Amino acid sequence: MIKIVKYILLDILRNKIVLAYTIFLFAITFCVFSLEDNAEKGLLTLLNLILFIVPLVSIIFSTIYIYNSSEFIELLVSQPIKRKSIWLSLFTGLAGALSLAFIIGAGIPLLIYVRSVTGLMMIVNGVLISVIFASLAMVAAVRTRDKAKGIGFSILLWLFFSLVYDGLVLFLLFQFSDYPLEKAMIIISALNPIDLGRILILLKMDVSALMGYTGAVFKEFYGTEKGLFVSFSVMILWILLPLLYSLRKFNRKDL
Amino acid sequence: MIEAISISKKFGKLKALNNVSIVTGSGQSIALVGPNGCGKTTLIKCILGMVVPDSGTIKLKSESIATGWKYRSIIGYMPQVGRYPDQMKIGQVMDMLTDIRQSPSSIDEDLIKAFSLKGLYNKRMGTLSGGTMQKVSASIAFLFNPEILILDEPTAGLDPVASEALKEKIAAEKQKGKLFLITSHILSELEELATHIVYMQDGVIMLYKTMEALKVDTGENKLSRAIAQLMTKPAP
Numbered sequence: 001m002i003k004i005v006k007y008i009l010l011d012i013l014r015n016k017i018v019l020a021y022t023i024f025l026f027a028i029t030f031c032v033f034s035l036e037d038n039a040e041k042g043l044l045t046l047l048n049l050i051l052f053i054v055p056l057v058s059i060i061f062s063t064i065y066i067y068n069s070s071e072f073i074e075l076l077v078s079q080p081i082k083r084k085s086i087w088l089s090l091f092t093g094l095a096g097a098l099s100l101a102f103i104i105g106a107g108i109p110l111l112i113y114v115r116s117v118t119g120l121m122m123i124v125n126g127v128l129i130s131v132i133f134a135s136l137a138m139v140a141a142v143r144t145r146d147k148a149k150g151i152g153f154s155i156l157l158w159l160f161f162s163l164v165y166d167g168l169v170l171f172l173l174f175q176f177s178d179y180p181l182e183k184a185m186i187i188i189s190a191l192n193p194i195d196l197g198r199i200l201i202l203l204k205m206d207v208s209a210l211m212g213y214t215g216a217v218f219k220e221f222y223g224t225e226k227g228l229f230v231s232f233s234v235m236i237l238w239i240l241l242p243l244l245y246s247l248r249k250f251n252r253k254d255l
Numbered sequence: 256m257i258e259a260i261s262i263s264k265k266f267g268k269l270k271a272l273n274n275v276s277i278v279t280g281s282g283q284s285i286a287l288v289g290p291n292g293c294g295k296t297t298l299i300k301c302i303l304g305m306v307v308p309d310s311g312t313i314k315l316k317s318e319s320i321a322t323g324w325k326y327r328s329i330i331g332y333m334p335q336v337g338r339y340p341d342q343m344k345i346g347q348v349m350d351m352l353t354d355i356r357q358s359p360s361s362i363d364e365d366l367i368k369a370f371s372l373k374g375l376y377n378k379r380m381g382t383l384s385g386g387t388m389q390k391v392s393a394s395i396a397f398l399f400n401p402e403i404l405i406l407d408e409p410t411a412g413l414d415p416v417a418s419e420a421l422k423e424k425i426a427a428e429k430q431k432g433k434l435f436l437i438t439s440h441i442l443s444e445l446e447e448l449a450t451h452i453v454y455m456q457d458g459v460i461m462l463y464k465t466m467e468a469l470k471v472d473t474g475e476n477k478l479s480r481a482i483a484q485l486m487t488k489p490a491p
Contacts, residue, residue, distance in 0.1 A: 011342075078332045079327060079352065079355060080325055083304075
């Protein structure tokens with residue numbers, strides 16, 4: 001399996017898109033910190049940018065890459081290799097390359113400008129989000145043979161998690177504003193990896209005071225070590241569940 | 256060596272394989288013939304584990320293939336239409352497969368020499384013509400000296416020299432007692448290569464006989480005539 005990962009990683013890294021993505025991340029991170037003299041403020045701007053771009057690039061690039069390696073997969077399936085190793089190697093290669101791009105592109109400037117726990121948290125978050133959306137891409141790509149449908153589905157997934165979900169939550173909040181929803185909000189926010197990442201960073205930055213009572217409830221839950229542990233576990237679940245689902249589908253797939 | 260028992264496979268409404276059973280021994284050279292879309296390739300892909308049958312079991316050397324994967328190390332497969340990563344070079348594909356397989360048995364480069372592929376090792380797969388792609392597929396199938404060779408329309412698209420070289424190779428390997436499973440529509444070449452014949456129609460195996468028995472039964476001397484007689488006969 002390590003050998004297959006090696007071939008896939010080499011192939012992805014030769015791909016110019018990942019290189020462009022790294023340079024792009026590097027450029028915006030540097031720009032943001034050069035424009036803002038306050039590192040905290042820069043971090044906030046960067047957070048919003050990263051939570052928008054990283055999931056998009058991760059899921060779309062991964063989906064397209066999986067479709068484009070259909071020949072490679074077909075070639076390997078007729079060889080004495082477990083299907084499981086082929087699929088997991090593909091995932092490992094994608095997740096590894098995207099994480100590497102994030103660590104080099106955004107991580108290095110972050111370490112230079114923000115030498116604090118928050119900066120480190122941001123890097124861990126970005127890596128987790130990259131891996132989660134690579135895992136969701138595996139689901140999008142395994143469901144159908146049609147490339148256009150698969151990419152469409154992955155765009156829908158991204159739209160849902162980055163825009164639609166927040167809209168729905170706001171709608172719910174307004175509709176049920178007479179009821180105490182703070183506890184429920186903790187669960188609702190855990191159901192979206194992007195929101196989870198955002199909350200974790202915001203709490204570290206002490207701007208949670210701006211979020212009112214909900215912010216205080218969040219702080220009480222996510223601010224503690226137990227909360228941190230739970231939220232990272234939820235993030236890991238967000239990686240594992242889609243991956244295992246796609247693996248099950250791939251094992252039964254006709255090639 | 257291959258034991259397939261009541262294999263069924265549906266693609267949507269189409270029954271590609273309908274309760275197909277076939278048992279083969281080593282040293283046989285089996286020709287799979289039948290009209291287009293009768294399930295030949297599906298049967299082959301089931302044996303290779305590329306298509307998962309809806310029901311039935313396939314055993315190779317009395318080991319079930321549903322759970323195993325190591326069995327594929329004794330199979331060499333030449334697909335009907337080879338599909339390879341476009342950006343990889345021929346040499347890279349060969350190196351990668353050798354690297355992944357780590358086959359203990361010796362590497363057999365006869366066909367690479369016969370097709371003089373070494374000179375093309377720097378060409379990318381995406382730029383190859385159909386015939387060259389077939390040459391690569393054939394070379395890969397024979398590369399690891401497998402005990403079972405599954406060839407899906409091996410000579411389609413090959414030039415006469417190359418197809419002659421491939422046929423010679425098949426004949427030579429047959430002498431070593433390897434099991435061959437060949438599909439083709441060119442009956443004259445099957446006549447030279449095959450010892451047994453399997454005729455499929457609409458996902459069902461209509462007959463499985465040795466070549467001689469078929470000729471005796473149909474009273475024809477040529478395979479093409481014998482098959483033509485089968486094809487025109489209405490299905491029972």
